[in-house]
Amino acid sequence: MNPEVLRGLLEAVARGDVAPRQAMERLRGFPMHALDEATVDTQRHARCGFTEVIYGAGKTESQIVAIATALAEAGEPILATRVDAAIGERLRERFPEGRYAPIARVFTRAGRHPLPPASPVAVMCAGTSDLPVAEEAAETAEALGAPVKRVRDVGVAGMHRLFDHLPVLHQSAAIVVVAGMEGALPSVVGGLTDRPVIAVPTSVGYGASFGGLAALLAMLNSCAAGVSVVNIDNGFSAGFQAGLIARLAARKLSEQG
Secondary structure: OOHHHHHHHHHHHHHOOOOHHHHHHHOOOOOEEEOOOOEEEOOHHHHHOOOOOEEOOOOOHHHHHHHHHHHHHOOOOEEEEOOOHHHHHHHHHHOOOOEEEOOOOEEEEOOOOOOOOOOOEEEEEOOHHHHHHHHHHHHHHHHOOOOEEEEOOOOHHHOHHHHOOHHHHHOOOOEEEEEOOOOOHHHHHHOOOOOOEEEEEOOOOOHHHHHHHHHHHHHHOOOOOOEEEOOOOOHHHHHHHHHHHHHHHHHHHHHHO
8 A cells, every 4th residue: 555545545534434333444455466376465655665676587478467466456566576478468558658668578567546746867788799688677777766877888999889888877866887798887987976876687698697696696796886796686675775775865855955
């Protein structure tokens, strides 16, 4: 249940507009909604600022659609990651107002209530092969309400390409940097800006990259102080963190203004 809806319900009970018995009926599915093969956490929005996210890998089409339907019926937004094209199309048929992003393999649909304001974030990737992970991060941050500026193919093999985008770095509340191979780009970006950098190693690379382990270790050992690191190919976590930071930044600006 959206926190605004829950607050409104409690206030209605306090005013006497809604009887406790009626309120209990409305809260029947709170804080969870049990399905045959899943238990949907309908309280997560109130606790964590965003609804439960559907991790699509390993789930069947019917499972994903059932979870998405439960979220939609509760008025929550839908964010489903690692969803293949066939299931993405099925979700789009079920929720025509939603959108499937094929490169990111992400399906999104807005909830019943507006999201909190958020400052801009940047998502950049070292190479074109890193785009699926970068787009997963970008789609996730946008699902949390953050405007996203995408910067693509600016890896250290041609580092001069990055300098044209320095204004983007300085205008962003957080910067997601996605890179495979030797994973050097987040350190470079971290040395150019005072904004938090969220590094995402990818499994892109030849044999000695060890499926992204080389990039992960390089990012963990970064000498740039403002760099934090998520798991290999985990664009979702990076985008979610960036979205939360963007919300905090917008809130701070609102309090100052």
